[in-house]
Every structure is written in C-alpha cells, then in structure tokens.
Amino acid sequence: MKSGDEALLTDLYQLTMLQAYYDEGLRGRAVFELFVRRLPPGRGFLLLAGIEQALDYLEGLRFEPAELDWLRESGRFRADFVDWLADFRFTGTVSAMREGSVFFANEPVLRVEAPIAQAQFVESRLINLVNYATMVATKAARCRFAAPSRLLVDFGLRRAHGAEAGLLAARAAYLAGFDGTATVLAGQRFGIPLFGTMAHSYIEAHEHESDAFARFAASQPGNVTLLIDTYDTEEGARRVVALAPALHARGIRIAAVRLDSGDLDAHARAVRRILDEGGLREVHIFASGNLDEWQIARLLASGAPIDGFGVGTHLSTSVDAPFLDMVYKLQAYDGRPRRKRSEGKATWPGAKQVWRLHTPGGGVAGDLVALREEAPPPGDARALLQVAMDGGRRLAPPEALAALRQHAAAELDRLPAALRAADGADPGLHWPVRISPALQALAEELDRGRH
Amino acid sequence: MKSGDEALLTDLYQLTMLQAYYDEGLRGRAVFELFVRRLPPGRGFLLLAGIEQALDYLEGLRFEPAELDWLRESGRFRADFVDWLADFRFTGTVSAMREGSVFFANEPVLRVEAPIAQAQFVESRLINLVNYATMVATKAARCRFAAPSRLLVDFGLRRAHGAEAGLLAARAAYLAGFDGTATVLAGQRFGIPLFGTMAHSYIEAHEHESDAFARFAASQPGNVTLLIDTYDTEEGARRVVALAPALHARGIRIAAVRLDSGDLDAHARAVRRILDEGGLREVHIFASGNLDEWQIARLLASGAPIDGFGVGTHLSTSVDAPFLDMVYKLQAYDGRPRRKRSEGKATWPGAKQVWRLHTPGGGVAGDLVALREEAPPPGDARALLQVAMDGGRRLAPPEALAALRQHAAAELDRLPAALRAADGADPGLHWPVRISPALQALAEELDRGRH
Incomplete structure (x- = not known):
C-alpha cells in the first residue's frame, strides 16, 4: 500500500480552511512552530528526528491530477478552488533544529513561515512525521544509555504501526546510537547496517536442530x-x-548465539559457561524478546553476560509513551504575534529562537526561548533553529545520517545523568529552559488585548 | 516517503533464511499461522482487520530490478541466489477469517500454505499489517461500545506512526463502526466518509472570532x-x-460547534444552554481533545450533552495497548506438524480450523480450535477460516468495506456485555475457546518426541 507522498494525506479541515483562505483572499504570511507541550512521564529529554522527511515532504508537495479529480468530484469544494490547487506549492522558509539535537518542552524544533494557506496546510503531515521519529529516537537513546557498550539492533518492523513506521523507526534508532536494524529496506534506503540471522521456524523445518x-x-x-x-x-x-x-575445519567461525525466551539472565550465564568450557570464548551472546530500557539495564546491572540486544516492539511503538504531545501552532500572522489561549493549551506567541547556553567550562547551563528579534543572550550561546529551506527549497543537500548520528552522540554526551535514567527526572531541575522576559511580556500583552 | 510495496520491507533474517532454503533445496510445503498468543490486559476481545492489505501484499510480492541490484551489491548474498529471486512470487494458498470477525487468543486468523521459502518470507509484513489494523479496529469497537449512538470520527492521523498507520487506522476504525475519518486520503482510497472543519489557527488568523x-x-x-x-x-x-x-438569512445552517479543551462535560452543558436559549436547539455539540473509551463513557454516563466525538491519538496509537502479541508460526512442514516449545512461547501444532459454536437460540457458545482434518463439531458450528487465495491468486475480488463493516457490527452485537466493557473481562469466562482433544493429543505427542 503506497502512501506518504500524497497531498491528500492530510486532515479534511486543512482543505476546508484552504478553501476559506482562498475565498477570503487571506494571503498574509504566517509563522507556525512545531513543538512539544510537555514531555511524557519519565522522559528526561527528547531527541529530535524526522526533520529530513519533513523537508522532503514540503519540497515535494503538490496535488496530482488524480487527486484534483477526486476533490472535484467529491462535491465538497468549488471548481475554481480545485483549479487553483493545481499550482499549489510550498514556497516558504523553514528553520529547524538539527536532527539529533536534544530538546525540551515549549522549544520550537521547526518553524514554518509562508503564506497562511501553505503554512497551515502542512500541519498534519509535519506532526505525523516528526512526532513519531522523535519518539523512537528518544526511546532508542534511552536504550543506549542502558547499554552504553553493547550491540543494539532495531528488531521493530513487525510490530511497528505499518510500513513507514518500520522505516522511520530504523532510521531514528540508528540516529540515536543503535548499531543497526533488521529492516532491509532501511538498509537500502538509508545505508543503515543490517543484522539478522534465522527464526525458530527455520530450526523447526529441519529434523534436527544441529542440522x-x-x-x-x-x-x-x-x-x-x-x-x-x-x-x-x-x-x-x-x-x-x-x-x-x-565448522572451523571448513573455515567457518560461529559469531554468536541468540536467546529469545525464558529467563535471559540465567540462560545467558549457563550458555556462557557451556560456550567457554567448549572453547568458544569468542562466541558472543545476543538476546532478544520483549526487551526495553528497563530490562536491559536490569540484565546488565545483574551482570548477565550478554553482548548485544535486539529491541523490537518496545522501540518501534515506544510502548510506555506511544505519542508525544507535539503540536504545530500559529504564532504570528501578517507580522502580528498570535496566542492560542484554550484552557491548558496556551502557547508562547511570536516567532521564536531557542538559545543553548553554555558554561565557561563547555557544559550546558540550560536553554533560553526568546523572540527571534531579541539580541543573542550574553556569553556562550548557540542558536538552535537554523534556516533549512527558503523559497520552498532546501539550502543544502540532506546531511549524511552518519554526521547526524555523531551530532546526536555529542548531544547525548552532554545530558546530566539524572535525565539519562530510565526513570528520567523532570528536566526542569537539571536543564532549565527559561522564557525570555520579552516573550513573557508579549504573552501578557496579548492576553490583556484578548477579544 | 513511499514504502509498503517493496519486497525489501522485511527483516534481514527472512533473506538469509531464504538463501539457506535455496541452498539446501528445501522445497517442502509449510503451514504457517498468524495468531495472537494472549490479549492485552483489559481487552475482552479482538476485532480482525488488515486482511485485505495482507492479501494485496501476497499477490503483489516481487523483487524489483533495483532491489535485486542492491542485494547483489550488498555482498551478503550469492549471485545465483539473487538471480533466483527475480522470479520469486507467492504461489501459496491462504485461508483467513473475514475482516470484522471477533476472535481470541490462540485462534489462527490467517493460514499460509506454500513452499517454505515463500511461506516464511512473508512473515514480517503480514504481522506488520494485521497486528496494527486489528489493534485499532479493536480500540475503535471499544469506543463504539462506549458511545453506541453518537457520531464517532477518527482524528488520529497526526499522531499515528507514519503515513500508512494513519490510513490503516482510518479504515480499521470505520470497519469497526466509526462514522468516518478526518484523513482525506482514506476517503479517497477506501470511500470512507470524511469529517472536519477548522483549526484554532484559522480562528486566530482573523482579528475577531466572529469574523x-x-x-x-x-x-x-x-x-x-x-x-x-x-x-x-x-x-x-x-x-x-x-x-x-x-447566516440563516443567507440560507446557511450551522450544523455543530466543536469543543476541544477544558472540562468538556461542564462546557458542553453551558454551551448547550446558550445554544438552546439562543434558539439553536438543532445545533450539535461535537467534542475532541485526548479522548478515549473511558473518557467517552464517563462523559456520557454523567449526561454531558455531547452528540459526537473526535478520537485521535488514543485511537491511532491504541495508547493503552500499542501492540498485540501477534505472531506467525510454522505449524507443519512437509505434511508433518511442528511445535515451537520455547519457554512461555509454545504453540499449538498443525494446520488448524476455528469453529464458532452456536447455541440453539442463535447465541454463541464459544469457539473450538481443532485440527483441520477433524470432523466438524456437532451442532450449529461455523468454520471461521475460509480459503481466500489459491495458487497465489485471490479467489474473489476484495469485499466492499461496507459489507465488512456490517459483518463487524453483527459480530460485535453478539459479544457478551462483560467483554464489551472498557475494563474488559477475561474472555475465558464469557466466550470459552476450547482446544480439541485431538489437537491436545498431537501437542503432547510432539513434546514426547522432542529432540
């Protein structure tokens, strides 16, 4: 089932709003920002992924003739509007954090500036791509923290939610520090190292296990x-x-054995003993079977002699946090800041920048969310949002996944231990994210002027 | 990002096993069955979906030239094997339950019989498709039980795990009794009714809400x-x-208002009063915002005047049960039954049939899982696995989604109340699934003959 590139992969309201904007002649420039309102419980940080796919989507956005025909025949839209859609393209400016960056609640990770019809229309798919990839990258980073020096492989395709999820999960996990994936298409498409051997059924198809x-x-x-x-x-x-x-006589070396059931700790110890006593000290033990960051940490803490882990379902569905509270909100229209004030869902208005503040020693002092127009904060500060696309075109070819992976490793290296833990601490205490006084003042001003 | 139709959307071990089968000349016929080992906690039943997509996949399976080139260049496979893959097709026989059927643990929902190389190879994608669609169909049915007579719309695309998940979720939810979806592509592709209006950003782009x-x-x-x-x-x-x-003067009728934040119960009551006092008794109230079956049940139990619900994230990610323990296991090879005996993961061997047993009054007495060769049980019993594909070809065109939806409604109608509840009871007490004596005897016999 092919899907993903279609302009119709969106919510109906994007199209009804589009027709309304078209009817009203509303062509002002809008600023939308993509961000997470709060972190899932137990998550001490988030690791950004999915930005490349989001830029691909924006660059390729167009309605194909068959889609236009279907819209015309649906009876929901006027013919002149559907004709106008034929030339609909994304021509805006996009700023984004680099994939592999660590970020926190209320920090825009991607900012879109474009005529409002365009900027609004892309909401559904942008969230769909970045929410999932970021969720998996974060989960993978947590597994990596649990097993800093073991082989980690993504086994998540079969329980991932459809085809694209399987692919995005493999990429996000590798970006976050996994060693590779079992998903062949991810190897072909992204150049990710592949791992995999045999299923139980292969063993069962033979009369004898040894055969x-x-x-x-x-x-x-x-x-x-x-x-x-x-x-x-x-x-x-x-x-x-x-x-x-x-096998040795024929020049074949056994690299590893895999355990996939039962008490992995006890089995790994027993198997290690058998292998060692049999002279197979160099044969690794690889474990799989419903593993997550807590289980991996427990196995390693207890000293289980396991050299590598396949992480499947818990990685590709992020079982304990299968979604992020990621939203894409209008922050300014026609040069004027906007603020949604729905209960429990208020946002910080205006086009913003996120500054990462460093200590003189090179550590991280926290982040500052400020209005874009504000002067950079004093000291060693780095602007996390960089312009990635202008006039609807990327400013540079996509970065190599290997480079993004290195960036992620460096970012994760800087995380305080309390945020790395499987039961991650509230980041507020360990990585303060301040809202600039000017931004706070703007929000208050907008609230006073409410109508 | 296109994905889903590629033969390389699989786990590497499917390819390494394929080469091993090719090398060994293992061409015996294998029987694999797809089933769920246990239901997630709180689920009283499962509702089957995703079978059409699985059959599409099997019928269309082939390696494209670019995929073969990549495999050749990967250095992992021998050239003669990759050449052989060029003609690799699925030529097997497939039996399946009808989509929209209620089923339980240990009941095969799909059975594949084919030369072992083919039957094995399709594992990853079959699970990937049916696991997710079934999970969402079940979640949707639970929402429908919570709100038997309200409008229910899938709003789940943005937080679904990628593009295909959004599409499969829309289809599965509609199959299970939702009234429609916001996902436009699902409307185009599956003919599902579409719903949707506007986002907060549309309101904010105007100076005044009334405008x-x-x-x-x-x-x-x-x-x-x-x-x-x-x-x-x-x-x-x-x-x-x-x-x-x-608006009325211009012939425009307001159909509904939507609430998306705050205390939905209190707001719905206040809004209902305002609308009624304003003469807008016919205007419906539609609610959305992080809803699930528990919340919907609570709102309706307390009498909140809400006429319809948009269910998003909790539907498309099935937050409380984001995966099923669905597996695809070898049950027979070359005419001889097989049994995996890994700890906690043992399966029932042999090609099986699932019989639904009816009471004389037309109710359901439970299910019987039996060997395919066994005589039908006495009384009013229906075989749930029907042959859908032979020689790699469908025996009939895909059934209309509307017909499957009716089937699902009839199936759900027969479910005991205890299994419908949001905190679903253990189905064992309310819908016994028996294993036939012959099947139990076969399993014991295989265990005795273990090697």
Whole structure:
C-alpha cells in the first residue's frame, strides 16, 4: 500500500480552511512552530528526528491530477478552488533544529513561515512525521544509555504501526546510537547496517536442530549467529559446541548465539559457561524478546553476560509513551504575534529562537526561548533553529545520517545523568529552559488585548 | 516517503533464511499461522482487520530490478541466489477469517500454505499489517461500545506512526463502526466518509472570532461546524448565537460547534444552554481533545450533552495497548506438524480450523480450535477460516468495506456485555475457546518426541 507522498494525506479541515483562505483572499504570511507541550512521564529529554522527511515532504508537495479529480468530484469544494490547487506549492522558509539535537518542552524544533494557506496546510503531515521519529529516537537513546557498550539492533518492523513506521523507526534508532536494524529496506534506503540471522521456524523445518545450525552456517558462512532456544536453550548451546570443530575445519567461525525466551539472565550465564568450557570464548551472546530500557539495564546491572540486544516492539511503538504531545501552532500572522489561549493549551506567541547556553567550562547551563528579534543572550550561546529551506527549497543537500548520528552522540554526551535514567527526572531541575522576559511580556500583552 | 510495496520491507533474517532454503533445496510445503498468543490486559476481545492489505501484499510480492541490484551489491548474498529471486512470487494458498470477525487468543486468523521459502518470507509484513489494523479496529469497537449512538470520527492521523498507520487506522476504525475519518486520503482510497472543519489557527488568523466564523460559513455553507474554544468557550457559543440569524438569512445552517479543551462535560452543558436559549436547539455539540473509551463513557454516563466525538491519538496509537502479541508460526512442514516449545512461547501444532459454536437460540457458545482434518463439531458450528487465495491468486475480488463493516457490527452485537466493557473481562469466562482433544493429543505427542 503506497502512501506518504500524497497531498491528500492530510486532515479534511486543512482543505476546508484552504478553501476559506482562498475565498477570503487571506494571503498574509504566517509563522507556525512545531513543538512539544510537555514531555511524557519519565522522559528526561527528547531527541529530535524526522526533520529530513519533513523537508522532503514540503519540497515535494503538490496535488496530482488524480487527486484534483477526486476533490472535484467529491462535491465538497468549488471548481475554481480545485483549479487553483493545481499550482499549489510550498514556497516558504523553514528553520529547524538539527536532527539529533536534544530538546525540551515549549522549544520550537521547526518553524514554518509562508503564506497562511501553505503554512497551515502542512500541519498534519509535519506532526505525523516528526512526532513519531522523535519518539523512537528518544526511546532508542534511552536504550543506549542502558547499554552504553553493547550491540543494539532495531528488531521493530513487525510490530511497528505499518510500513513507514518500520522505516522511520530504523532510521531514528540508528540516529540515536543503535548499531543497526533488521529492516532491509532501511538498509537500502538509508545505508543503515543490517543484522539478522534465522527464526525458530527455520530450526523447526529441519529434523534436527544441529542440522539446521550446520546448514545455515554453510549458507551464510560470514554471518553465523545461531538461534538456540527453539527446544532447550542449554542443549542448543551444547550442540553449538559440538558443531564448532567441523565448522572451523571448513573455515567457518560461529559469531554468536541468540536467546529469545525464558529467563535471559540465567540462560545467558549457563550458555556462557557451556560456550567457554567448549572453547568458544569468542562466541558472543545476543538476546532478544520483549526487551526495553528497563530490562536491559536490569540484565546488565545483574551482570548477565550478554553482548548485544535486539529491541523490537518496545522501540518501534515506544510502548510506555506511544505519542508525544507535539503540536504545530500559529504564532504570528501578517507580522502580528498570535496566542492560542484554550484552557491548558496556551502557547508562547511570536516567532521564536531557542538559545543553548553554555558554561565557561563547555557544559550546558540550560536553554533560553526568546523572540527571534531579541539580541543573542550574553556569553556562550548557540542558536538552535537554523534556516533549512527558503523559497520552498532546501539550502543544502540532506546531511549524511552518519554526521547526524555523531551530532546526536555529542548531544547525548552532554545530558546530566539524572535525565539519562530510565526513570528520567523532570528536566526542569537539571536543564532549565527559561522564557525570555520579552516573550513573557508579549504573552501578557496579548492576553490583556484578548477579544 | 513511499514504502509498503517493496519486497525489501522485511527483516534481514527472512533473506538469509531464504538463501539457506535455496541452498539446501528445501522445497517442502509449510503451514504457517498468524495468531495472537494472549490479549492485552483489559481487552475482552479482538476485532480482525488488515486482511485485505495482507492479501494485496501476497499477490503483489516481487523483487524489483533495483532491489535485486542492491542485494547483489550488498555482498551478503550469492549471485545465483539473487538471480533466483527475480522470479520469486507467492504461489501459496491462504485461508483467513473475514475482516470484522471477533476472535481470541490462540485462534489462527490467517493460514499460509506454500513452499517454505515463500511461506516464511512473508512473515514480517503480514504481522506488520494485521497486528496494527486489528489493534485499532479493536480500540475503535471499544469506543463504539462506549458511545453506541453518537457520531464517532477518527482524528488520529497526526499522531499515528507514519503515513500508512494513519490510513490503516482510518479504515480499521470505520470497519469497526466509526462514522468516518478526518484523513482525506482514506476517503479517497477506501470511500470512507470524511469529517472536519477548522483549526484554532484559522480562528486566530482573523482579528475577531466572529469574523472567522462568518467567513468560514460562507466558504463551506454545507459543512458549518464552528470551533468555539480558541479564546473562551462560552463566549464562543454566544457569538455563534449572535451570528446565526445573519447566516440563516443567507440560507446557511450551522450544523455543530466543536469543543476541544477544558472540562468538556461542564462546557458542553453551558454551551448547550446558550445554544438552546439562543434558539439553536438543532445545533450539535461535537467534542475532541485526548479522548478515549473511558473518557467517552464517563462523559456520557454523567449526561454531558455531547452528540459526537473526535478520537485521535488514543485511537491511532491504541495508547493503552500499542501492540498485540501477534505472531506467525510454522505449524507443519512437509505434511508433518511442528511445535515451537520455547519457554512461555509454545504453540499449538498443525494446520488448524476455528469453529464458532452456536447455541440453539442463535447465541454463541464459544469457539473450538481443532485440527483441520477433524470432523466438524456437532451442532450449529461455523468454520471461521475460509480459503481466500489459491495458487497465489485471490479467489474473489476484495469485499466492499461496507459489507465488512456490517459483518463487524453483527459480530460485535453478539459479544457478551462483560467483554464489551472498557475494563474488559477475561474472555475465558464469557466466550470459552476450547482446544480439541485431538489437537491436545498431537501437542503432547510432539513434546514426547522432542529432540
């Protein structure tokens, strides 16, 4: 089922508003910002991802003839409006934080400035892309904090919510520090290292487990990870030991065994012992099966001899926080700041900049959210929102994923320990995000002038 | 970002196993079944969806030249194997439950019989499609039980996990009894009724809220739902009342107002009073904003005068159960039953049929999971798995979504009240799923013969 590039992948209200803007001749420039209102419980930070996909979407936005025909025939829109849509393109300016940046609540991660019809229309898909990728990147970073020096592989495709989720998850996880993914298409499309070996069904298709091991090793001599828990994990390990000499004689090295069920801690210890006593000290133990950052941390804290983890469902669906409170809000129209004041949903008005403030020692003192027009704060401060697109065109080709991944690693390195924990602390105490006095004053002024 | 139709949308191990099967010349017929090992906590039933997309995938499966080139260049696979993949197609037989069927743990919902290489290869994408669609259909059915006679609309695209999730969610929700969706592409692709009006930003782009209301009504005279909570909900309602006569004079009827924040119960009552006193008794109240089945049930139980609900994030991500324990397991190879025995993950072996047993009065007495070869159980029993595809081809064109939706409604009608509840009971007590004696005997026999 192809989907993702279609202009009709949006909410109906974007189209009804578009016709209204067209009818009214409202062509003023609007500033919208994409941000998260609050972090999910237990999340000490967020790690940005999905920006490249968002820029792709903006650059490629157009209604195809079949879409226009369908809109015309739907009876919901006037013919002159649908004709106008044929030339509808995104021609705006976009500023964004770099993917792999750490950010917090109320910090715009992407700012769109464009004629209001365009700036409004792109809301649904921008949130759809950045919300998910950021959620997974954050989850992946948390897993990486739980296992700083182990192999981590994304196994999440099958329980991801559809095709695109599987792909975006693989990319976001790699960006955040995973070593690779099992999702082949993500390897092809993004150049992410691929990992994977065999399923239980492969073992079961053979009369004897040892046969399955031997034949797989012969077929994939450079990639021998054997799944040993189909019948009995320790027996599987003994079969690996028994098989090793014959494989070695043929020049085939067993790289690892995989455990996928039961008490992974106990099995890993028993298997390590069997492998070591069998002379297979160099064979790694890889574990999978419903793992998340808490489980990984527990296994490693207790000293389980596990060298790598496959993280699937919990990564690709971010089970404990399957969405972010990410929104895309009008902050200014026609040069004048706007503020939504709905209960519990008020936003900071105006086009804003996020400044990262550094201590003289190179550490982070916190962030400052200020109006774009304000002078930079004193001291060592870096503007996180950089212009990525102007006139609807990217200002530079997409950055290499490897470079973004390095950036993410550097960002995560700077995070205080309290925010890295699986039960992450409230970032407020460890990474203050201040709202500039001028921005606060503007918000109050708008509230006084409410109508 | 296009994705979904590619053969490479799979886990690497499917390809490494494929090469191993090719190398070994393993061409025996395999039976795999797709099922859920256990229901998520609080779920009293599951409602099947995603089968049409799964059949589409199987029918269209092929490696495109660019994919073959990439595989060849990846260095992971031998050239003769990649050449062989060029003609790789799915030629198997598929049996499935009808979409919109109620089902329970350990009941196969889809059975694939094909040469093992084919039957194995399709695992990742089959789970990816059916797991998600079923999860959302179930969530939607629960919302429908909470609000049997209210308008229910899917608002979930923006927080859905990527493009395909948004589309599959719209379809699954409609199948399960929602009235429609806001996702335009789902309207185009599946013929689902569309709903939607305006965002807060539309209101804010105007100097005065009343102006925004009037101009929107003029632009969309057949679709006037006004969002009234941007500044002050009750004041918004009074503005609607003030505006109505002028609109009526131009033949424009206000259909509804929408509330999206604050205490929806209190606001709905206040707004209802304002509208009624203003002579707008026929104007409906529609509510949205972080709603789920519990919230909807609470609002209606307390008598909140709300006529319809937009359900977004909680529907499209199924927040409280963002995945099902859905698996796809080898049950027989080359005519001989197989059983995975990994701890906590043992499965029922052999090709199976699910029988729905009816009471003489037409009610449901429960289900029976039996070996396919067993004689039908006595009494009024219906086989739920029907052959949908043979020789890799569908036996009939896809059923109309409207017909599947009717089937779902009839299925849900038969569910005991205890299973419909938001805090659903354990289905075991209310809808017994028995395993046939022959199937139990086979499982024991296989366990005795373990190796």
